[in-house]
Amino acid sequence: ETGVTQSPTHLIKTRGQQVTLRCSSQSGHNTVSWYQQALGQGPQFIFQYYREEENGRGNFPPRFSGLQFPNYSSELNVNALELDDSALYLCASSLTSGGQETQYFGPGTRLLVL
Amino acid sequence: SQQGEEDPQALSIQEGENATMNCSYKTSINNLQWYRQNSGRGLVHLILIRSNEREKHSGRLRVTLDTSKKSSSLLITASRAADTASYFCASSSSNQFYFGTGTSLTVIP
Numbered sequence: 004e005t006g007v008t009q010s011p012t013h014l015i016k017t018r019g020q021q022v023t024l025r026c027s028s029q030s031g032h033n034t035v036s037w038y039q040q041a042l043g044q045g046p047q048f049i050f051q052y053y054r055e056e057e058n059g060r061g062n063f064p065p066r067f068s069g070l071q072f073p074n075y076s077s078e079l080n081v082n083a084l085e086l087d088d089s090a091l092y093l094c095a096s097s098l099t100s101g102g103q104e105t106q107y108f109g110p111g112t113r114l115l116v117l
Numbered sequence: 118s119q120q121g122e123e124d125p126q127a128l129s130i131q132e133g134e135n136a137t138m139n140c141s142y143k144t145s146i147n148n149l150q151w152y153r154q155n156s157g158r159g160l161v162h163l164i165l166i167r168s169n170e171r172e173k174h175s176g177r178l179r180v181t182l183d184t185s186k187k188s189s190s191l192l193i194t195a196s197r198a199a200d201t202a203s204y205f206c207a208s209s210s211s212n213q214f215y216f217g218t219g220t221s222l223t224v225i226p
Contacts, residue, residue: 005159036214045121045205045216046160059213093159105150106207106214108159 005029007096009109017117021082024112028075028096035077036106037069038093046093052077053099089116121206121217129223136193138220140206141186147209149182151191154203154219163191163204198226 006029016022028035034053038046048061052071066082075096081088091113095106121142130136142149148167152160166173166182166189173180179192189206203219 005161007159038216045218048213048215051213059211061213095160105162105165107162108152110159 005107005109007094007107007109009092009094009112011112012110013113013115015115015117016084018084018086020084021080022084022114024079024081024092024094024114026077026079026094026096026109028077028094029107030075032075032096032098032107034097034099034104035071036095036097037077037079038095039063039088040091040093040111042090049079084116086116089114121208121215123204123206123217123220125220126218127221127223129225130196132196132198132224132226134196136196136200136222136224138191138204138222140189140191140217142189142206142208142215142217143187144208144210144215146184147211149180149189150207150209150214151178151180151189152205152207152216154205160205193222196222196224198224200224 008027010025036051037049040046049063051059055071068080071077091111093111095108097104097106124139150165151163154160164175166180177194182189201224205219206217207214
């Protein structure tokens with residue numbers, strides 16, 4: 004077990020709706036990253052938060068947004084859901100940012116958009 | 118888009134044999150990490166090799182890194198059925214991680 008939890012485990016939404024996914028990092032980890040993994044693909048980096056500020060972003064549109072809280076929890080919000088947003092969403096926490104540290108992944112939230 | 122590729126995409130071996138997976142990446146890196154994933158669940162960290170290292174060992178795992186060729190390899194020795202999973206390399210640059218496409222390893226008992 005990595006000590007990183009995510010909720011919910013599964014979620015079904017319809018196109019155009021909004022969704023919030025939650026992650027609880029390891030205690031003491033200041034950095035959380037979010038990834039989208041389509042079926043049969045590797046994870047794609049969405050963004051990273053360090054001490055409650057976004058400090059890195061992949062090639063995802065603004066309708067993907069996030070929040071990080073002082074209690075080591077974080078959220079991924081996706082607005083105006085599209086069918087292609089169906090995927091496994093993974094969060095990962097690490098001690099610091101900068102890519103020098105091991106990331107510890109949660110089990111993921113599987114989102115299906117109909 | 119992903120900035121890494123693993124080779125082969127799929128690998129099937131007998132228990133006890135060695136498995137070798139290769140990874141190529143595109144940008145300069147701080148480090149390269151290998152992860153394992155079982156059946157679409159969360160990723161488990163296996164090993165990290167820094168950009169100034171050339172080889173690293175951890176148990177039955179051996180990782181090499183060639184920054185001049187922008188490539189890495191993961192060797193699993195004496196494979197077990199429980200090693201069946203997908204394996205990903207992840208290159209780290211600044212505040213981003215770039216995962217490859219993965220190698221699906223099947224170890225036949």
